[in-house]
Amino acid sequence: MIELAGLSKRFGAVTAVDEVTLTVDAGETMVLLGTSGCGKTTTLRMINRLVVPSAGTVRVAGRDAAATDPVALRRKIGYMIQGVGLFPHRTVEENILTVPRLIGWGTAESRRRLHQLTEIVNLEPALLPRLPHELSGGQRQRAGLARALAADPPIVLMDEPFGALDPLTRQQVRREFLRVESLVNKTIVLVTHDTAEAVELGSRICLMAKGRIEQVGAPAELLFRPRTPFVEDFFAAGRLQLEWMAVRMAELPGAGRLHGEGLGSLTVAEALARLERTDEAAFNAVLKEFFAHRRKRAGGPAEAAP
Numbered sequence: 001m002i003e004l005a006g007l008s009k010r011f012g013a014v015t016a017v018d019e020v021t022l023t024v025d026a027g028e029t030m031v032l033l034g035t036s037g038c039g040k041t042t043t044l045r046m047i048n049r050l051v052v053p054s055a056g057t058v059r060v061a062g063r064d065a066a067a068t069d070p071v072a073l074r075r076k077i078g079y080m081i082q083g084v085g086l087f088p089h090r091t092v093e094e095n096i097l098t099v100p101r102l103i104g105w106g107t108a109e110s111r112r113r114l115h116q117l118t119e120i121v122n123l124e125p126a127l128l129p130r131l132p133h134e135l136s137g138g139q140r141q142r143a144g145l146a147r148a149l150a151a152d153p154p155i156v157l158m159d160e161p162f163g164a165l166d167p168l169t170r171q172q173v174r175r176e177f178l179r180v181e182s183l184v185n186k187t188i189v190l191v192t193h194d195t196a197e198a199v200e201l202g203s204r205i206c207l208m209a210k211g212r213i214e215q216v217g218a219p220a221e222l223l224f225r226p227r228t229p230f231v232e233d234f235f236a237a238g239r240l241q242l243e244w245m246a247v248r249m250a251e252l253p254g255a256g257r258l259h260g261e262g263l264g265s266l267t268v269a270e271a272l273a274r275l276e277r278t279d280e281a282a283f284n285a286v287l288k289e290f291f292a293h294r295r296k297r298a299g300g301p302a303e304a305a306p
């Protein structure tokens with residue numbers, strides 16, 4: 001769906017993005033992960049032409065983005081700016097309808113969509129006439145998402161979408177986002193510096209450092225098969241929690257007999273949370289299986305580099 005090839009961006013002497021080659025498949029959530037300044041935002045903004053590349057190409061749905069009309073491109077690509085980026089002097093409603101207005105939707109169509117969007121992102125309609133500063137952080141976040149989804153684009157770019165929230169709200173809003181039905185089939189590129197967020201939300205993670213890609217793969221691949229010491233170190237803090245978020249119960253061979261139905265589709269972290277208070281024996285058995293799995297993955301043959 002999105003193909004970046006040899007993509008670079010220089011700002012004067014600074015090389016912000018250095019020959020990034022990456023394919024994002026239709027329907028997947030690709031997380032661009034890395035510390036501040038490693039080039040995540042610049043990479044994201046080259047996808048929707050807000051930043052012009054110094055070298056390399058961006059293809060969106062098979063077409064060269066540089067040769068596509070920017071308005072047509074932004075109709076296909078929703079964008080959630082770092083720090084939410086709502087226009088401070090416009091009401092929530094005006095903010096949400098920015099793109100529909102830009103692409104010339106009528107009033108009736110916009111009204112209908114507005115109503116749908118408040119349901120999709122769980123935003124009270126009473127908040128629509130307010131200004132962004134009259135909303136809580138979580139409500140602003142939902143308004144930002146509604147704006148990104150307004151024209152129902154197949155692609156959504158999100159830059160640190162939960163960055164402005166305190167840790168507890170952050171986790172709640174993140175869980176809510178995972179359940180937003182209209183995001184399920186979209187192609188999402190999400191920028192974050194938070195490893196837990198990357199493991200929880202990413203179908204794949206692209207870990208970047210100094211404008212370059214260190215490793216791309218499923219969360220469990222980066223955790224269990226780091227290609228460089230940098231990748232290994234990056235996940236060192238809270239590694240165990242990250243690992244049980246990345247492994248599914250279905251991957252544990254003994255898990256089927258542990259606890260009947262319903263656990264198979266969960267991650268180990270979710271299963272442990274569910275069993276913690278209800279079934280001590282099953283809880284311990286899952287932990288034991290998980291540690292066996294972990295040892296096996298760490299010791300097995302290395303997967304081929306992409």
Ligand SMILES: Nc1ncnc2c1ncn2[C@@H]1O[C@H](COP(=O)(O)OP(=O)(O)O)[C@@H](O)[C@H]1O
Nearest residue numbers: 011014015016035036037038039040041042043
């Ligand atoms: N418009 C700009 N002008 C000059 N330097 C920039 C500009 N945008 C980004 N940079 C620099 O490029 C590097 C990557 O920035 P950015 O993509 O914002 O990183 P990240 O989103 O990973 O924090 C940083 O060194 C940053 O200072």
Ligand SMILES: [Mg+2]
Nearest residue numbers: 040041042082
């Ligand atoms: Mg950034």
